[in-house]
Amino acid sequence: MYSLQGMRPRQASRSGKATWVVGRCAALCRQSEPMSETPQDALTIAAVPPKDAAEALRLVFGGLAEGQDEDYVRTIAAAMQSGEIPAAGLLEARRGPRRVGAAWFQVLAGGAALVWPPRLAPGEPVETASRLMAAGCQRLSDAGVVAANAILASVAPEEDRLLREAGFMPLASLFYMACEDSVFPEARPAGRLAFEPWRMTEQERLAQLVQATYEGALDCPAADDPRSPEDVLAGYRAAGVFSPDHWLFVRHEGRDVGCLLLADHPAVGNMELVYLGVVPSSRGQGFGREICRHAQWLARQAGRRRLVAAVDSANLPAVRMYAAAGFSVWDCRAAYGKRFGA
Structure with a gap:
């Protein structure tokens, strides 16, 4: 993501x-x-x-x-x-x-x-x-x-x-995708996953989990972000209005299998899906769709009109997953990157 x-x-x-x-x-x-x-x-x-x-x-x-x-x-x-x-x-x-x-x-x-x-x-x-x-x-x-x-x-x-x-x-x-509140779940979606809010005392746990979800990921593989996991999380936290209740460990059968990081933009009625990641061993089981539906439900709980996300257009599994959850593409942008101090 x-x-x-x-x-x-x-x-x-x-x-x-x-x-x-x-x-x-x-x-x-x-x-x-x-x-x-x-x-x-x-x-x-x-x-x-x-x-x-x-x-x-x-x-x-x-x-x-x-x-x-x-x-x-x-x-x-x-x-x-x-x-x-x-x-x-x-x-x-x-x-x-x-x-x-x-x-x-x-x-x-x-x-x-x-x-x-x-x-x-x-x-x-x-x-x-x-x-x-x-x-x-x-x-x-x-x-x-x-x-x-x-x-x-x-x-x-x-x-x-x-x-x-x-x-x-x-x-x-990059595809910029959005879904309107008309497709948000009316009630908390039932499913196989448990969602546990992040707390400051669990910074290392989240950093390690995010790093694990990057392995083999199809989003922007050329980026090879040189920043530390802690810096990456600091960047995510600065996107929009941060709330620990919108940063979630995703668990299945008692273990961490992914994470969901959301940022709020109340002035414009948006919730942003900043990052959704699943560890390699848990991919291919439909967990991404379940996590996405939970994000939509949280957006409804917050009173937001839409949920927005950005995804690499070449990441076809993610594009299909978002489309199946009611997202559509509203813009496409070219991303360039530069590393410093390398």
């Missing part, structure tokens, strides 16, 4: 159907002739002051769907100005007084980061994007980031080249 950490759900207002912002296409503008630089046009790259965050974010999020970009800008800019979200990773490129590019390198919990690659002003050479990427990656390295991801709606050849040159390699094509 690929976490939606760092991605914010949004609802469409016209059709009533749910759409979510999980990334954006960072289109790069190129010019055919190189730009000659005068001293007043010399390129500078620096962090954006929080008071100016909104203008830089409008450039960064310029590839979002119409109507969503301004909402996203207001939300993030306000959080940066209040200090809720650090603004240090929001970078801009300027030529004199003109902002000609911007990118956001968002440091997350657990040694992770989410990168919104550079967007440039019309006519700005692609070299500016390369310099923004280099500056942002240096900041991530200095901040102790171990693994960074970029999640994109589409990838132009120029952007693929930019990411690869910066050390970001393709990891997976």
